[in-house]
Amino acid sequence: MLLAQEPISNPIGPKFSSGVGFFQKFIPSLIGIAFVVGSLVFFFVMIIGAIQWITSGGDKAAIEAARGKIANAVIGFVLLLTVFAIIKVIESFFGINILILDIGILKIQ
Numbered sequence: 001m002l003l004a005q006e007p008i009s010n011p012i013g014p015k016f017s018s019g020v021g022f023f024q025k026f027i028p029s030l031i032g033i034a035f036v037v038g039s040l041v042f043f044f045v046m047i048i049g050a051i052q053w054i055t056s057g058g059d060k061a062a063i064e065a066a067r068g069k070i071a072n073a074v075i076g077f078v079l080l081l082t083v084f085a086i087i088k089v090i091e092s093f094f095g096i097n098i099l100i101l102d103i104g105i106l107k108i109q
Contacts, residue, residue: 038080045073 049069056062091097 035080035084042073042077042080046070049073
């Protein structure tokens with residue numbers, strides 16, 4: 001008597017499908033993770049710059065280095081927010097969702 005065999009799957013891991021299903025989950029997750037990582041980098045660079053400024057002890061070169069680090073962190077965060085705003089403007093202008101890419105049978109969500 002032959003028993004029907006079930007496909008082998010990982011019981012504790014995520015359920016990834018192949019092909020289109022994988023990309024439907026991967027692309028939006030990747031974009032979301034990129035925004036989170038960018039925000040965390042801003043936060044830590046800002047903290048490091050502030051600590052450098054506090055511990056500079058009045059040294060002009062150290063203060064300028066800390067000020068430059070803080071300025072770069074703020075510029076990076078503004079760029080991150082600008083990209084997010086541009087994505088939202090494009091979505092509202094064209095009536096599409098950037099995170100859902102629908103090209104015929106290929107629908108990435």
